[in-house]
Amino acid sequence: MPSKNVVSEIAGSVWKIEKKAGDTVEAEETIVILESMKMEIPIASPIAGKVASLAVTEGDMVDVDQLIAVVEG
Amino acid sequence: MSWQPEIDELRRREELARRMGGPEKVKRQHDGGKLTVRERIDRLLDKGSFHEVGAIAGKATYDDEGALTDFLPANFVMGRGRIEGRPVVVGGDDFTVRGGAGDAAIGSKQVYAEQMANELRLPLVRLIDGTGGGGSVKSLEIDQRTYVPANQGWDWVTDNLGKVPVVGLGLGSVAGLGSARLVTSHYSLMVREISHMFIAGPPLVARLGQNLTKEELGGSDIHARAGAVDDVVDSEEEAFERTRAFLSYLPSNVFELPPRAACEDDVDRREEWLIEAVPRDRRKVYDMRKVIAAVVDTGSFFEMGRKYGGPVITGLCRLDGWPVAILGSDPRFYGGGWTADAAIKVTRFIDLANTFHLPVVNLSDVPGFLIGKQAEVDGTIRHGARALAALYQARVPWCTVITRRSFGVAGAAHGNHVRLHYRYAWPSADWGSLPIEGGIEAAYRSELAAAEDPKALHAEIEERLNRYRSPFRTAEAFLAEEIIDPRDTRPLLCEFANLAAPLREPGMTGFAMRP
Numbered sequence A: 001m002p003s004k005n006v007v008s009e010i011a012g013s014v015w016k017i018e019k020k021a022g023d024t025v026e027a028e029e030t031i032v033i034l035e036s037m038k039m040e041i042p043i044a045s046p047i048a049g050k051v052a053s054l055a056v057t058e059g060d061m062v063d064v065d066q067l068i069a070v071v072e073g
Numbered sequence B: 001m002s003w004q005p006e007i008d009e010l011r012r013r014e015e016l017a018r019r020m021g022g023p024e025k026v027k028r029q030h031d032g033g034k035l036t037v038r039e040r041i042d043r044l045l046d047k048g049s050f051h052e053v054g055a056i057a058g059k060a061t062y063d064d065e066g067a068l069t070d071f072l073p074a075n076f077v078m079g080r081g082r083i084e085g086r087p088v089v090v091g092g093d094d095f096t097v098r099g100g101a102g103d104a105a106i107g108s109k110q111v112y113a114e115q116m117a118n119e120l121r122l123p124l125v126r127l128i129d130g131t132g133g134g135g136s137v138k139s140l141e142i143d144q145r146t147y148v149p150a151n152q153g154w155d156w157v158t159d160n161l162g163k164v165p166v167v168g169l170g171l172g173s174v175a176g177l178g179s180a181r182l183v184t185s186h187y188s189l190m191v192r193e194i195s196h197m198f199i200a201g202p203p204l205v206a207r208l209g210q211n212l213t214k215e216e217l218g219g220s221d222i223h224a225r226a227g228a229v230d231d232v233v234d235s236e237e238e239a240f241e242r243t244r245a246f247l248s249y250l251p252s253n254v255f256e257l258p259p260r261a262a263c264e265d266d267v268d269r270r271e272e273w274l275i276e277a278v279p280r281d282r283r284k285v286y287d288m289r290k291v292i293a294a295v296v297d298t299g300s301f302f303e304m305g306r307k308y309g310g311p312v313i314t315g316l317c318r319l320d321g322w323p324v325a326i327l328g329s330d331p332r333f334y335g336g337g338w339t340a341d342a343a344i345k346v347t348r349f350i351d352l353a354n355t356f357h358l359p360v361v362n363l364s365d366v367p368g369f370l371i372g373k374q375a376e377v378d379g380t381i382r383h384g385a386r387a388l389a390a391l392y393q394a395r396v397p398w399c400t401v402i403t404r405r406s407f408g409v410a411g412a413a414h415g416n417h418v419r420l421h422y423r424y425a426w427p428s429a430d431w432g433s434l435p436i437e438g439g440i441e442a443a444y445r446s447e448l449a450a451a452e453d454p455k456a457l458h459a460e461i462e463e464r465l466n467r468y469r470s471p472f473r474t475a476e477a478f479l480a481e482e483i484i485d486p487r488d489t490r491p492l493l494c495e496f497a498n499l500a501a502p503l504r505e506p507g508m509t510g511f512a513m514r515p
Helices: B004-018 B023-031 B037-044 B105-122 B138-144 B154-160 B177-183 B202-206 B213-216 B220-226 B234-248 B274-278 B288-295 B340-355 B372-377 B380-393 B407-410 B436-443 B447-451 B454-466 B469-474 B486-503
Strands: A001-006 A011-019 A030-036 A039-044 A049-055 A067-072 B050-051 B058-062 B067-073 B076-083 B084-092 B124-128 B166-170 B173-175 B187-191 B196-200 B232-233 B302-305 B311-318 B322-329 B362-365 B398-407 B423-425 B430-432
Touching: A030 A067, A030 B311, A039 B423, B004 B067, B023 B372, B037 B076, B037 B084, B037 B234, B037 B407, B067 B105, B067 B311, B076 B105, B076 B234, B084 B105, B124 B177, B124 B340, B166 B177, B166 B454, B173 B177, B173 B340, B177 B187, B177 B196, B187 B220, B187 B398, B196 B213, B196 B220, B202 B213, B213 B220, B220 B232, B234 B447, B274 B288, B274 B486, B288 B311, B288 B322, B288 B362, B288 B486, B311 B340, B311 B372, B311 B486, B322 B340, B322 B486, B362 B407, B372 B380, B380 B407, B398 B407, B398 B486, B436 B447, B436 B454, B447 B454
Parallel strands: B084 B124, B124 B166, B166 B187, B173 B196, B187 B232, B322 B362, B362 B398, B398 B423, B398 B430
Antiparallel strands: A001 A067, A011 A030, A030 A039, A049 A067, B050 B076, B058 B067, B076 B084, B302 B311, B311 B322
16 A cells, blocks of 8 residues: 655644544645744645544644654555 | 859758767667757758758868868757747757767857857747766867856846846757756756766766766756756656747836737636635635636646745746746645745746736735744845845735735745735735734733743633634725725636736836846
8 A cells, every 4th residue: 555654844843633543645735734934734634534643742842854743544 | 153052062961960879879869869950950840931040150170172071060950940930949969969068169169059049039048968068088188278268148047037038958968067957947947867967977976975876866856856946747748848838928128028828718717616725724725726726717827936945936828828936835834834845936926927027926825934932043044134125026916816825934924014915805804913823822821821821821812813814804904905895806817917017018127037
């Protein structure tokens, strides 16, 4: 099964986890919502599949390119 | 006696030149997934339009009687041709001849192509696949001397940025001067996997202890994200297609105006969903690319630099057929706040628009510069100030639509405030020196510190201030000229493009684009 690393394109804090490991996701569906510049920035799955693992928890600070989740297609 | 023998000799030499580096080297080029320079030129240009210059320049071998026995062409093929019927100059490295290295070059050919584009005022397309002009240390043995380096042709290369559209296509592994030639252009791209770019390649870098593959050191995605090139594509065919598209928005030179195309789209088209494009919840983001696509002529948006400077979207488009440069904010990157790279992107883009007389439409939603330690470390204010300078130096017609936020110095950079405020605001507009959310702590620090219940006081102040936040209050004072129904955006922008068209002034600009 192809797996895809979902990384953050921005720096910010993890505001809300929308999907947990094991959940199924559609392509473009939000996995995690970051907060940056007082905005909610959704981090979406690039593919449909299952969240294999989550690399962050709510409140974490994330950097550009940091791994957010792994999705298995 | 006619001159037929000489013409036969000419044809023979041309035939030898067309073999390039020979069948074996050509096969290697194809096996590497790459087209040869001649195939590239044929596919880029209108069919059969290539007129080659300097075809028989190269290294010839003669026998004792002075008869030609062999011929290796120079590793740069160039000439004139047409793209969508318009004349252009094209020049490409021939990697099958000594890997495109300088020691197999006749340097004056590259310089000639640059000069030809400049003096004939024709767009220039560089097909880059080789080490460029830098040469290798092998030349030491051949010349038995060394030399003080000079960047050959750079006077023309630089001048061309202010005279004619220049497109750089990275179609192989390029290093040194080749890399500089690729990026010294108005639009540059690399083809994924077959193209790499370095200041110096893996063998030299290995001596620093960095053992990296070509892809790891100078892959196309690295450079697109760094903004060293504008875009990455998946095939050479796509690279040529984007080249043709890019040039279609631009005049052939700065002494002409961008050409209008036929418009199939309805100028009065009003997309219903635009009324709810911006969420009422200020914390929620939206898709500005979708907004852009909805207001420009259908299918005309040509984005450049997608992977770089994320808070800012830059591209070319048409409004009622007129070519226009379009800037937009992407709230999904820091709410549209300007990072250092976003500011650099803005500067280059305004310079491009100003150089080629493209009116600018700015769909702006900017909460300010990105704040925080990293923003300071990145020198954001310096790059932001350069963007401001580019904005205030620009002379092209400019129309801003404020879709939501406009705060601080970067928000104020939605337009040049001393020129006519040709601008609109959507009802979702929200502006000021500082957003209320962040500004209360700073402005009411002592009151909050002295309060028994600072949280309650904060909420009370916020509630009070929010009452003044409506853009209608700003418009009452004529500090915002027009608040519009978002669905009217396209008709109004088409009106702008038509009003702007006769105001465009051909000629050289004081500040041409810098790479």
